[in-house]
Amino acid sequence: MADRKELVIVGFSGFGREVYLLATRLGIKIRGFLDDNVDNHGKTYGNTVVLSSVDRWTDYSDCEFVVAIGNPRVRKRVIEAMEVRGRPSYATLIDPAAIVHAEHVRIGNGSVICAGTICTVDIEIGDHVIVNINCTVGHDTVIGDFSTVAPIVAISGNVSIEERVEVGTGASIRQGISIGAGSMLGMGSVLTKSMPAQTVYFGSPAKLIKNISE
Template sequence: MKPVVVIGFGGFGREIAWLAKECGRSVLGFLDDGIEPGRKGDYAVLGHSSTWVDYPDAEFVVAIGNPRVRRRVVERLDAEGMDKFTTLVHPSVKMDDSVVIGEGALICAGCMATVDIKIGRHVILNLNVTVGHDDVIEDFVTVAPMVALSGNVTLESGVEVGTGAAIRQGVVMSSGSMLGMGGVLTKDAEPNRVYIGSPAKPFKELPEFI
């Protein structure tokens, strides 16, 4: 298996380096656009993300939790000709063969996805997320730890779901919307709007995702 380079040297990036190791991959180091290259404790920051071409034998993941920032970085790398994104699924994850997972997706320890589920490109499912039947999770969605998605839920591109939130069956979160931690979403969410509470209500607006 090819070694992995993690793009994004934050706390989440270090968690994803651990995920890669749990998946039996070696980790060459990190690329980050805002940090001077060099050794940082046990970790090696190799350079700016555009230096990915210097690692022809590696595969890459983008470990940036914010969907808007992640999409910007991925689109720039796509434009630079990047064709080496890899997908990491922790060995503890349980899912049926009917689950389809897109390139660059990161599925962390303890997640469970049942049947007929679509998970898009560069989706992040953090620790212990449960995903119900027929859910559609589009590109660049970020789901925080301990979230419960009922069946037939749609999370459109760039949606973010906070820690410990729950979503009722059949609900659609439109592109760029967000559910705050602990929220219980019982109705569809408008695009680029944050919801909080139980039952969740609109809280504030976010910049356009598309």
């Protein structure tokens, strides 16, 4: 880890602080946080300071970044706004307590895999994806860019999750089905059929609750 760049965490919310602990477990030196809430500027967490707003990321362009914002749509907007100003280098963080078979799992730039999660084989996880604690991801599953998988989610094999999807805590997804881009699966739901894009499903079995716009 000695030659690894320092890390800047974008977001000082609860998940940002969880990513802080994950990074320290990996032995990564953290330069600080960036957050657009000016009331947080100058605050510290574990002796690490909230440096400034996100648009000042170029002041720390010698660092790597991880955008620790749980909402997929907000996370995408923040990353797009950062990239208007340049080309940040993104860190991919895998907790040492996760089980990820590196030769069988592809994980994109800026993604975070949290403690207790198990990824089996022939899995593709896109860029800027969050897979939270104690999840299982089955064989031949694809998780699209900017998606968020909340804690204790069970994803069976051959599942296709498109970009900007949010899967709520404790949800279960049957094998061989798909979730369209921008959709949300409610916490505790059991998904037994594919979800179209831009929809919200909830329940056991999960049913359409409403359509949502971009």
